[in-house]
Amino acid sequence: MEIMTAMPDVISNPETVKAQDKAWxxxxxxxxxxxxxxxxxxxxxxxxxxxxxxxxLMLQVHNDGFCVVRSGSREAIESDVHAMHGFGLQATMTQEA
Structure with a gap:
């Protein structure tokens, strides 16, 4: 009978960890x-x-062509994008630099 050992934890690339922590x-x-x-x-x-x-915010959209309305987790911002589309507004999301 073969004994299986647990695989060691994979150490993530520091840049990947930093990117995951950044807000959307x-x-x-x-x-x-x-x-x-x-x-x-x-x-x-x-x-x-x-x-x-x-x-x-509306005036910023009008005058500058766009506006960052809020930031947060990827899931929350994805939900907001879908909601804005439901209202007929053009919206996208990007990760903070």
Missing amino acids: RLIVWNDPVNLMNYVSYVFQSYFGFTRERADQ
Whole structure:
């Protein structure tokens, strides 16, 4: 009978560990379809931002072409991207540098 020994833990590459620890960003992009007040409404209703904060972010989207709305875990930001698509907004995610 052969005795199986546990394999030693694999030591991860330090760069990989650092990359896994970095937060993800939700980016909302400007588009020619949605009105500014609708984008502000989405930010208020979905994220719970105050009207003032939602308007700040909406103006950044409008003026700069995009805005980082929030950051967090990959799973949370993926969920936010899908939610923004559900509202008809263009959104993507990227990992922080």
